[in-house]
Amino acid sequence: MSLKNLNASSKIHKQLLNKLRDKRIYKIYSKFENNLNLNNDFTVAVSGGPDSLALAFFSKIYSIKKSLKIKYFLVDHKLRNNSSVEALFVKNLLKDFSIDLDILKWNGKKPKNNIQSLARKKRYNLLINQSKKFKINHILFGHHEDDVYENFLIRLLRGSGLKGIVSLDKTTLINNANILRPLINVEKKDLIYISKKVFNKYVEDPSNEDEIFTRVRVRNLIKNLESEGLDKSKFKLSISNLKSVDQSIQFFCEKNLKENSIISQNKVVLKEEFFNFPQEVLFRSFSKILQLVGKKYFPPRGKKITNILENLQSKITFKSTLGNCVIKKIKKTVIVYKER
Template sequence: MSPKNLNASNKTHKFLLNQLKDKQTSKIYKKFEENLKLNEDFIVAVSGGPDSLALCFLSKIYSIKKQLKVKYLHVDHKLRNNSTKEAKFVKLLLKKLSTNLEILNWVGKKPKSNTQSIARDKRYALMINKAKKLKINNILLAHHKDDLMENFFIRILRGSGLNGMVSFDQRTNLQNINLIRPLLKFSKKNLEHITKKVFKNYVEDPSNKNEEFKRVKIRNFIKNLELEGLDNDKFSLTIKNLKFANESIKYFVEKNLKDNSTILKINKSVILNKNFFLQPEEVVFRSLTEVLQAVGKKYYPVRGKKIDNLIYRIKNDNSFMSTLGNCVIKKVKNSVLVSKER
């Protein structure tokens, strides 16, 4: 390391250590370190809001202590006129940690509806693509305890099943990249404390106050519920209990896949026997969803209503052939063959 870089590194270390003299900040970092438990290089997704900037600070200390490489990425969606200006501002903020922020640009036609959902998917796609180029398997996301609650109610409004309502886990996998949410045990207030103390400033997304977006409506709905006595601890206990039930179902899904399906190595097709469809309804639904996703090599599962219709046909028709989720599904007598569509 050159003397210039060494000097900059020493200044950064001193700055970070000074921040940890604050008791609340130090307490948050210790809890963060215990939750993360990561010994591989990682990427941090940075929006520029108070949550992601707090994650930048915490992850920077973590990377130094664990001697890990870390890359910071920001996606400029170009959905607002000043988005590029904001991206440059965030890049400037991170220089306080002697950290270089790489800006990924969303190039192409922008959606006129369902904007937030499409932008989220595009953001993940850009970051995952970058992660693969860098050969880094872990991306840290700044979702926190408040987001967990919002996600729960949004899934209820969508008519999600049990798995959907509790799927906001600390670690998930998308396209063989680990998406890690180390802040789920922290409230937004905890994170704002760190960002205000360390960075003094952050980007305020105007869409967070726009009630045209469902997430904002849900956020305001939760605030009203809090006035009526919504308890964070009781909500966490409810999620915990639902996850226990969900894990039980997952056990029987795995058992069904193991006992009642056969993988043909020649063309990687799967044969499902009669007993596969004699299990409880939820077990059959999830099992078939996993088979279609694996065989069809789709990143996202097929929509639930289409799975329901397929199961109905399998149970009621003697023979048929259909396509779904990049798969060809063929029933002959009591067996179902699922193969990749060519």
């Protein structure tokens, strides 16, 4: 880096650090820093909305303080006509703050149904694969407190189990990549404040107002419930209590996997005792096996897994395929191996 560029970068760094003089911003940043507590290089997922821009700002401050290298990526799904223009706008906006943003593009045929869910999975895939190219295992997302409530209700409406409705947590492991959400305890209104104060602008995604999407309808439902007196602190406490139960179930799930499965390359043998646990523990244990053998980021749909388990428990011999796996039962032994 030339002396001129180095001086310019130092000047921008100073300007960024000066933003922390705002008491409200400093208070939120302190919460972010305590939640992150990371001393390794990491990737930041950016979209252009207020939550991701606040994340970009905080992570830049964090990197300056910790002397860490960060990669910033934005996934252009190309689902809207002006998405590429918006991506370039965000890139140029962040460039003024010494943040170098790379744009990842989702090329190819796009889905007509279940668009947001599939786009979200594609985003994870692109970000994880790109991060691995730089040998980075930590990826930051801008999920915030409001997302926790939305996720809870969406999963509840879909009939998800306990793990599903409390799945949006501070950390998640996907394909050996650590998904980190250091803003998970911060309200969206605070992130909007930060984006306006630091960047003066952010991208408004029109799909966030389109009630064709379940997430938008749920978001509006929460607003209506708030006007009717919804106590978010009690809502948050209930989710916290459910997470505690979830952790207990996860303990027995790991116990079942450790004691009742024999794992080898591309194959897992399940002992008879594997199926003696309560339904939720069994369901999770088997889902983990399918992910491991099938090498999938996400497990198959819950109903399909339930049907397989019912057949395995009721039939003497059984064979089926699911999630890139072949599931085969001979007498009391179940073998799961990768589909060819």
